[in-house]
Amino acid sequence: MIRIEPGASFKDNLQQLPPIAGVARIDLIDAQGAVVATIPNAPGKQGSVAVYQYLRRAFGRLDAEAAAHGLAVFGEITADARAQPGAHPNIDRLIDVADGAPALEIAVIAG
Template identity: 70%
Template sequence: MIEPGATFKDNVQLLPPVDGVARIDLIDAAGAVVGGIANQPGRQGSLAVYHYLAQQFDRLDAQAARHGLALFAEHVADAQDRPGAHPNIDRLLAIAAGGDALKIAVVVAGD
């Protein structure tokens, strides 16, 4: 597991590439897709973090969420100051605070 640094930009450079990933689906305990991240400009950093979390953890639980927040680094404070501005960080904050765990499903391009 990587040791997150002080900046999101530096942390993203440490993550595996997401070239073949079409999207990430987030699935609740009932099997419903409750969120997702598409591989598109402006979302690729979040996609890389969630893709990495899927590789490192069985599910997106409080421990995985805390690690994800460390990867988002300086953006976490902005998300806390402006709820809704960073929905992918908001989700991690909620799970880290005791929210329900989710399954992270990686959908590869062409599927």
């Protein structure tokens, strides 16, 4: 998959990502094989599902490079997440991995 060149607007970036029809959820899996987070394809989470699905296709897993790119895709929302830790847990996770937390596998679960 070709990587997008993220702009400043999350809404504009989101329009460049593949559709999420048919995705039930995203599971994030640590090095021991444990699911450490789940993002359901539900209202209020669909933007995160789209970003993480895209990161899986473009990078294969969530490592520091993928996380940094994901933060750029989230655009202006990333600044809000940095200002309000905990308000955007799916962005907080990207910040953590970009800052050196262990990489995670991204599983796209169909449904």
